[in-house]
Amino acid sequence: MQNASASQQGGARHRYLPILSWVLVALVAIWLVRAVLRRPTTEHRKRVSAFSVALRLIPARFTGRADEAALYEAAMRAMVYSLNDPHSAYLNPYEVREADAQAEGEFGGVGVEVSLADGGAIVTNVRADGPAAAAGVVAGDVIVGVDGRDAAGLNFLELLSRIRGKVGTTVELSLQRAATGMRETVRLTRARILMESVRWEKVEPGVGHIRIVQFDAHSLADTRKAIVELQGGGWMEALLLDLRGNAGGLLTEAVGVCDLFLSSGVIVRVEGRSPGGRESYHAHAGTAVPEEVPMAVLIDGQSASAAEVVAGALKGNGRATLIGLRTFGKGAVNRLYGLPDGSGVVLTVAHYRAGDGIEVNGKGIEPDIKVGELPPVPTGDDREEKERWLALYRAAQKEQFDRAVEFLKSKIR
Numbered sequence: 001m002q003n004a005s006a007s008q009q010g011g012a013r014h015r016y017l018p019i020l021s022w023v024l025v026a027l028v029a030i031w032l033v034r035a036v037l038r039r040p041t042t043e044h045r046k047r048v049s050a051f052s053v054a055l056r057l058i059p060a061r062f063t064g065r066a067d068e069a070a071l072y073e074a075a076m077r078a079m080v081y082s083l084n085d086p087h088s089a090y091l092n093p094y095e096v097r098e099a100d101a102q103a104e105g106e107f108g109g110v111g112v113e114v115s116l117a118d119g120g121a122i123v124t125n126v127r128a129d130g131p132a133a134a135a136g137v138v139a140g141d142v143i144v145g146v147d148g149r150d151a152a153g154l155n156f157l158e159l160l161s162r163i164r165g166k167v168g169t170t171v172e173l174s175l176q177r178a179a180t181g182m183r184e185t186v187r188l189t190r191a192r193i194l195m196e197s198v199r200w201e202k203v204e205p206g207v208g209h210i211r212i213v214q215f216d217a218h219s220l221a222d223t224r225k226a227i228v229e230l231q232g233g234g235w236m237e238a239l240l241l242d243l244r245g246n247a248g249g250l251l252t253e254a255v256g257v258c259d260l261f262l263s264s265g266v267i268v269r270v271e272g273r274s275p276g277g278r279e280s281y282h283a284h285a286g287t288a289v290p291e292e293v294p295m296a297v298l299i300d301g302q303s304a305s306a307a308e309v310v311a312g313a314l315k316g317n318g319r320a321t322l323i324g325l326r327t328f329g330k331g332a333v334n335r336l337y338g339l340p341d342g343s344g345v346v347l348t349v350a351h352y353r354a355g356d357g358i359e360v361n362g363k364g365i366e367p368d369i370k371v372g373e374l375p376p377v378p379t380g381d382d383r384e385e386k387e388r389w390l391a392l393y394r395a396a397q398k399e400q401f402d403r404a405v406e407f408l409k410s411k412i413r
Contacts, residue, residue, distance in 0.1 A: 051075070076343070085348050086158055087332050093342035094166045103250060104217050108167040108190040112137060113245065114159065115302065115377070115393065120144040120151045120176070121159055122377050122386070124393060131188045140178030140390045142377070145185075147172050156302055156328060160247060167192050178390070181383045197249075198222035200230060206237035207408050212257070215249030215306040220256035227260065227288050238294045238408035241310075244324060244400070248305025251333060255281045258313045260288040261295065265317040265356065268309050270333055272350030283317075294411035295320035296404045299367055304328035308360050309352065315365065316355020322367040323404045331361030371403045372396035 055075075059066045076090040091099060098108055111130015114121040120142045126133045144151050146162040151174075154162065163171060172187050197219045200210045208230035212219055230236045248254075251268075258267045262283035270279045289295070297320045299311050308327045314320035333350040351361050358365060374396055378385045 073343075076345075080345060080347075086155060087330070087334050087346070087348050089161075089346045091336070091344045091346060096336070096338065096342060096344045098164070098166050099336060099344075099346075107164050107193055107195070108169070109164045109193040110137075110171065110173075110188045110190060111193060112143075112163070114143060116156045116159065120377070121156075122390065122393070124390070127193075130193065131191050135186050135188055137173075137175065137186065138178060140386055142176040142178075142386065143173055144176050144183070145172075145174030148174075156247065156304065165190050178383060178386055181386075198226055200226035202230065202235065203240070203405055205409065206235060206412060207240060207405055208236040208238070209240045209242060209405075211242035211244075212246055212307070212310075214246055215251075215253040215257070217250065217253065219249070219253040220260075223257050223260060224288060231289075236289075236293070237412040238296075239289055240296050240298065240401075240404050240408060241314075241320065242298045242401075243303045243307040243311055244298050244300040244397070245302045246304070246307035247302060247328075248307055248330065251306055251309065254306035254309045258310055259283050261291075261314060261319055262317055263287050263291060265313075267313045267355070269353045269356070270350045271352070272333070274349065277350055291319070294408055296408055297322050298400055298404055299324040299327050299365065300372070300400075301325055301328055301364075305330045305332070308365055309354050312354020312358040312360060312365050315368070316358050321369065321407065322365065323369045323371055323407065324367050324400045325370065325372055326366050327360075327364040329360060329362050329364035331359065331363075369403065369407070372400040 055068060055071055058071060059068050073090070073092055080088050080090045101107055109130070110132040111127035112123050112132045113125040115124050123132075123137060123139050123141045123143065125139055126137055143159070143163075146154070146159065149162065151159060163173070165171060167190055170187050170189050172185060174183065174185050176182070177184055195213060195216070197214050197216045198210065198212050200208065203209045208226075210223060210226045210230070212223065227239075230239070251270075255267050263285050265283050267281040267283055270281075271277065295314065297311050297314055299307070299322055303311060303324075304327065308330065311322055311327060315322050331351050331353070332348045333352055334346050335349045336344050336346050338344045354360055354365065374392055375389070378389055
């Protein structure tokens, strides 16, 4: 019986050999095709070789001063700049480390909050412990240039990226002073700015207020902590989520925050060009805040990227009412790719639709209740006119907040 059994097993193995052989051939074929597709073309190798020769030739033969490292960095920046994408960039090793630090909730900056305007950006708040305050920058000053670049040609995210940078480096801000209307240039040394990504408070009666300043590595955990504290003793009957001025950050943190409030539905659909580049993020069963608790989300023109994911997901799934102004409109997903020398390339690798189909890129997300519209920021030399605008800005911020609180109170009465 044993010999018969062994014979039968051997026969079964032989029957499967042709199938296994074909599977092996198929796998080898797939590997070869991928290898050929990944192999640099002759033209590609020529271009890389030409770049390498030029990089060595210029410092060796040029009669003026030419630093090879500076040439390389300039070439890399120009290559990415040619993509004509405001969200893609080359970062040198120092800038890569700063980007990593910012993702952890800290960055090199000067301690100002700004609101984009025609012809510049008006300073709306100055941190008392920052370099800007030490240099006498005050709310109402208008930033009209950064390091010699006209601020009128920059969008909100580009302006922030130019003001921020490596701790210890300097940035030159061209200001139109609120007090005199005169133009003045100040050189500031960037300092380490520690950012509280989430702040929260209790608003009477029974309305919890959570403000997410940016989506860094701590945002999900801090939002969860805020919810726990606001719910203590069953106090919170409604929730106001404040995303005004939030320029974005980590997509994973934004998705996680959405999942605190949604028990089902699509959070965001990401569409990229790479194989498998289409991905949908869905909410999981269970929420940190019961779905019967009314929610409102405050947004404005500086709510961007990951903040728009959250606003769009909560709106698209019918979980929250959006109050304020149309968002910025950055529907791009960016990824930092590290290079062998410690530098990196930030590329737009995908675009997304918030919720189950809200198109964000270039459009923004409209609020359900529009509140706080402002006239254009004055860019002339009239000091009183700028002071009036700044007063209108602060009044609009308060009006948005008060309207949201009243809306939520009407839901719990």
